Amino acid sequence: MPPKRTAAAVSSSLRPQARQPAASRLGFLTVGQTARILGVSASTLRLWESVGLIAPVRSNGRYRLYSPELLKVLKRIKYLREVQHLNVPGIKRELGPATGPRAAKEPKPLGPKLQRLRARAGFPLVDAAKRAGISTGFLSSVERGQANASVATLQRLAAAYGTTVMDLFQAPKGRDRLVRPADRRVLEMHSGVRMEMLSSGATMLQSMLFRVAPLSGSDGSYSHQGEEFIYILSGKLEMWLDELECFVLNEGDGFWFESTLGHRWFNPGKVDAVLLWINTPPTF
Structure with a gap:
């Protein structure tokens, strides 16, 4: 027999947004949500940020937040990396204008x-x-x-x-x-x-x-x-x-x-x- 649910629990289930992260309610995704959607690790997203491919916004608590527009860019980056086998300079050329203000020192080209x-x-x-x-x-x-x-x-x-x-x-x-x-x-x-x-x-x-x-x-x-x-x-x-x-x-x-x-x-x-x-x- 399934466990009984209290009135408070039922009331909570009728308000799904109350259980969502604040970032989601504002239209942004957290690093964990973004990583799951893309099928990559959170460290991969941080690596792409460190080499200047992306620049997610930061919450008041300094957490990374990803907009729907940035998610499209990330999907493009994944395609260029995994299908086209491009390196970071090649991806930057394909993306055109920089997707954020951060830049990293590039390794010397081989x-x-x-x-x-x-x-x-x-x-x-x-x-x-x-x-x-x-x-x-x-x-x-x-x-x-x-x-x-x-x-x-x-x-x-x-x-x-x-x-x-x-x-x-x-x-x-x-x-x-x-x-x-x-x-x-x-x-x-x-x-x-x-x-x-x-x-x-x-x-x-x-x-x-x-x-x-x-x-x-x-x-x-x-x-x-x-x-x-x-x-x-x-x-x-x-x-x-x-x-x-x-x-x-x-x-x-x-x-x-x-x-x-x-x-x-x-x-x-x-x-x-x-x-x-x-x-x-x-x-x-």
Whole structure:
């Protein structure tokens, strides 16, 4: 038998707006409501805001509020990101005038650097794309700054060109024993992955600090010579080896594997995964 309802409960059910958030009554959506409608995480919305794609209004309590007009812009951004595979500069060009006053410092574009590496290796566009397992059109878009390559794609391109992803950091030639946080070389991709070099001039290892946004990752498998060690500083990381073994690494976990195994990784959590990643020899 269903539980009895009091008169107050019945009266409350006749006033549905009284139970809605104040933002909804004013025609705005909260960050949680907006994320559910779009099928993305709240952290993704904050990431799009931090790179200057959107600028939601703020309530008196400083909560983010999203108007119906901004929701249309967000749907367009999601389409350009997931279907057209455009990076932030490409999305901004498609959107036209800025959707808000906030702006963020753009990562240095990788396209020109990749184009120079391909030219130095002597590969036509078609051959380079085939070696990396991507389409010629996509590689052309990456080199022109209209699309963003994943970590896996960057590694395969670098290997095809006879170099490493580390060469994309444009690190100085010196051998500094001490590297302070402000002096770290950074490689940041709009796919939600940020890599910081922790050492300069080391010849037998690569040491990097990775920050992986929620629901972001390598977007594909890659392999190379050597061995790797990962230590999870915070968050969690899902690691697949040869598509046969899956490991979920949590804060405080250490993980070792042979680099020759095909490996791909992904952050299944709701917060950034921050990890120390060491390769030896420096083949990544």
